[in-house]
């Protein structure tokens with residue numbers, strides 16, 4: 465196993481890595497960095513969690529540190545295109561950490577916030593620009609971002625770009641880049657569209673593939689909990705309150721579902737927040753910061769919003785709804801057991817989700833261990849409102865009073881009408 469020193473990185477970068485506590489390169493870093501330092505193009509098949517940000521950032525920082533040039537207004541030397549705002553912020557944070565002590569100018573451009581500050585930041589030109597496609601195009605169209613000085617282009621999470629419908633925008637941006645450049649393309653999966661984009665974009669690339677799933681998944685204690693759909697809120701509440709849950713990421717299928725789960729948990733006094741595409745940038749950043757600092761215990765997210773969230777201390781991933789795409793199961797549970805830690809992944813499965821479960825188990829080639837010992841196992845559809853169950857009391861399996869009775873007693877309480 466090689467260490468960072470043998471990779472020939474700039475001494476200031478080595479210090480920054482030491483301060484950050486990185487002892488040795490991860491497999492993707494070991495495989496990418498030597499080629500990138502030589503100026504080769506890379507096709508990286510890897511997802512978040514493998515250390516791919518450092519794999520592409522360190523050679524970029526090294527290049528800039530070794531060869532300073534004067535950047536003209538609105539110009540960039542390196543463009544990193546990434547699908548989500550969270551990922552863009554995280555990449556910038558990482559780059560700032562790795563380049564501590566070096567004078568490297570970075571900027572981020574993403575939607576959901578005002579244009580003004582981003583335009584100001586671009587005014588003098590920057591070494592590294594990290595951007596999401598939509599807003600970048602806006603600023604390019606208005607002449608605030610120009611690429612004549614571009615040397616390196618990184619297309620990050622290309623498959624997610626495709627899923628999120630950014631492909632047209634990405635192609636429009638690529639058309640504006642100079643042909644002479646170094647290009648890096650990273651994608652967790654290689655659907656046909658990405659393969660053909662890669663052959664169009666990359667020149668004689670080195671292909672690097674890392675499969676973190678198996679190694680990560682091995683450290684995750686997975687279990688499957690069959691539960692009626694209507695009992696999922698109670699089960700979630702029970703788990704979050706009674707198990708050793710220090711920090712849980714809960715996945716729902718929809719944004720609306722995420723909001724609903726937050727309401728349910730808040731009612732029972734659990735501090736939580738939702739993160740999804742309908743939330744403002746400020747709300748998303750606050751939720752993520754509160755979650756990272758431990759201020760809130762539960763973060764409820766949809767797949768897209770959660771992709772790329774880099775929180776090292778998630779003790780539990782809870783699939784409130786199983787994902788439609790079986791590959792997302794691995795991505796979701798990989799949010800726990802980060803940075804060498806162990807983690808727990810619990811998946812709720814109702815009657816309508818049995819087909820999804822079958823697809824997931826086919827994908828991961830194992831049967832997820834069943835936990836049939838939970839208090840809601842085999843409990844029929846619930847008709848009692850959540851508030852009826854006070855914390856600490858056994859959960860009620862009593863059906864709700866039927867409506868006609870309720871109406872009757874309501875009527876009897878009314879003063880009799882005078883005829």
Ligand code: AMP
Nearest residue numbers: 486488489490512513514515516517518
């Ligand atoms: P990434 O795949 O870039 O999102 O990185 C996942 C996590 O691994 C982040 O928390 C990084 O700080 C961490 N990381 C990256 N490279 C290393 C390394 N060589 N040693 C230890 N942790 C690392």
